[in-house]
Amino acid sequence: MRNGAIRPFALAIIPILLPVLVAAGGGCSSSDGLPADFPDPDVTGRDVNPDGVPYPTDHIGKTDRSGSRPGDRIPNFTFQGYPDGDRTAGLKTISLADYFDPEQKRHKMLHIQGAATWCSICASECEATASVKEAMAGEGVVYLEVIVNGPASGRGPSLDEVDGWMTRNKSNLPTAIDVRARRMSTIGVDGTVMPWDILVDTRTMEILDSSGGAPADVVHYDRDGLNWIATHPPAY
Structure with missing residues (x-):
């Protein structure tokens, strides 16, 4: 939130834009030797929250808050992924409507982390977030990691890469797949500058x-957001 000091603890990290290629097990390979992208067709999502309240359709856009000017509402993206961070039940549908909570019954703030498997800073942020997930849930924060690229910018991820990523980084985070940032690119997340918070x-x-750029301290970053929410009425 520009001019609102939501990010005073954020470190202005712009990760290397040319990823290091890493080996990924399983799956078919493309002609350049990289694993084939996960098939990522659009799936039918939910347009109401868990209480049956419709997701808002006005003020949809990509701009974040700046001072007293409200930010846009994030589009109701729908992904395939692991909504509870549990891979044993297989892929399920995740819609952002699942997190819409006008009465703050379940949570107060959603922290989305765009990540790529080529990005070492993304991996560090994932591990740091996984270690505080439960504690921050008690304060009202819910997380969603969205993997938008695999071992190279503009490629992947494959499903094996997503599973391997979660294993390597000890992730218990809800995790979604958005191959080549097909959805998230509409709000500025294109997979070249990673992570994206x-x-x-x-x-x-x-x-x-x-x-x-990853926050220098995830907890401080999230608490700044929570403090802002606690001291300001809803924008819409």
């Missing part, structure tokens, strides 16, 4: 902050 006020689904 987005804070969303779940009362309205307003984008409070959307920026590249």
